[in-house]
Amino acid sequence: MSAQETQGDIDRGDLKRNARAIQRLCQLGQVSRAGYYRHLGPRESKRDDADLRDAIQRIALMDRHYGYRRIAKQLRRDGLPINAKRVLRLMREDNLLSLRVKPFIPPTTDSRHAFPIVPNLTRKLVPTGLDQIWVADITYVRLMEDFVYLAIILDAFSRKVVGWALDDHLEASLATRALDAAIASRTTTLEGLIHHSDRGVQYASDDYAKRLKAIGARASMSRPANPYDNAKAESFMKTLKAEEVNAKAYRSIEEARRDIGTFIEQVYNTRRLHSSIGYKPPIEFEADIRHAQANQQRQPMPMSLN
Numbered sequence: 001m002s003a004q005e006t007q008g009d010i011d012r013g014d015l016k017r018n019a020r021a022i023q024r025l026c027q028l029g030q031v032s033r034a035g036y037y038r039h040l041g042p043r044e045s046k047r048d049d050a051d052l053r054d055a056i057q058r059i060a061l062m063d064r065h066y067g068y069r070r071i072a073k074q075l076r077r078d079g080l081p082i083n084a085k086r087v088l089r090l091m092r093e094d095n096l097l098s099l100r101v102k103p104f105i106p107p108t109t110d111s112r113h114a115f116p117i118v119p120n121l122t123r124k125l126v127p128t129g130l131d132q133i134w135v136a137d138i139t140y141v142r143l144m145e146d147f148v149y150l151a152i153i154l155d156a157f158s159r160k161v162v163g164w165a166l167d168d169h170l171e172a173s174l175a176t177r178a179l180d181a182a183i184a185s186r187t188t189t190l191e192g193l194i195h196h197s198d199r200g201v202q203y204a205s206d207d208y209a210k211r212l213k214a215i216g217a218r219a220s221m222s223r224p225a226n227p228y229d230n231a232k233a234e235s236f237m238k239t240l241k242a243e244e245v246n247a248k249a250y251r252s253i254e255e256a257r258r259d260i261g262t263f264i265e266q267v268y269n270t271r272r273l274h275s276s277i278g279y280k281p282p283i284e285f286e287a288d289i290r291h292a293q294a295n296q297q298r299q300p301m302p303m304s305l306n
Contacts (some may be wrong), residue, residue, distance in 0.1 A: 020034065053090055065243040074278040088173065115204035120229055121220035124198045127157040130286060133191055134182065136197040137233035143250045150260065151178040156232050159274050160282035161264050166257045175202035179211055189218035198222050198230060
């Protein structure tokens with residue numbers, strides 16, 4: 001055996017003995033080995049923590065329902081390479097963990113009607129582009145002394161709210177106004193679009209069906225008593241309630257329409273980071289898609305040799 005091999009065996013033996021000694025010390029001190037090695041690593045200065053706390057607090061105050069993962073993603077987008085666990089630790093220390101309120105959802109669907117019911121076309125179907133699947137839903141909004149109702153339409157791929165309407169009734173015109181707004185917001189053809197909703201009378205009505213047919217869209221409806229069929233729309237409604245509605249006491253329908261419109265257009269669509277689309281806001285996500293498509297179209301066609 002060479003001297004080099006002998007030295008290698010000695011070094012490996014020392015490493016094993018050191019590892020056993022460290023493990024024994026950790027057991028006596030009731031700390032994990034990972035915690036021991038973290039203690040030996042470089043420490044963040046108090047100034048670094050103070051600067052990071054300031055950045056976290058600004059984001060938490062602007063979007064008070066952001067959790068630590070979204071705040072960490074936002075910090076990285078802002079140029080601060082930061083671990084989500086460190087953000088969680090600092091938020092716990094500063095009592096900045098987001099609040100989640102379990103929403104109460106009263107029934108807004110009347111499926112006892114004579115209009116045609118269509119099957120669910122979206123089961124096991126995953127959209128791969130914009131305007132392939134729209135999902136629609138209606139929820140209630142509490143005023144100080146009354147209730148009003150919000151109808152929304154969401155692009156299932158980008159999660160953008162493409163159309164919405166708010167009124168003090170549940171007539172079919174509420175849903176058709178949201179649909180009209182969604183159609184007007186898109187400039188490309190909607191031929192082949194699947195429009196998914198529950199079986200409510202608003203979506204099964206003749207007026208609604210005519211509008212869908214006029215743009216070449218196909219209607220799709222959830223199975224009875226199965227909210228999972230429309231999970232993306234339900235998810236948006238929960239976010240709306242948690243981050244906007246439940247924190248407000250709207251005095252009038254005009255105030256509710258103004259504030260909810262601001263949340264949809266200036267927060268949810270424009271600024272809020274969505275985990276399902278790579279922690280981007282929907283408008284930015286759609287812009288990136290259109291930019292990539294435009295670049296692909298500008299690519300020169302390869303020349304063929306005759």
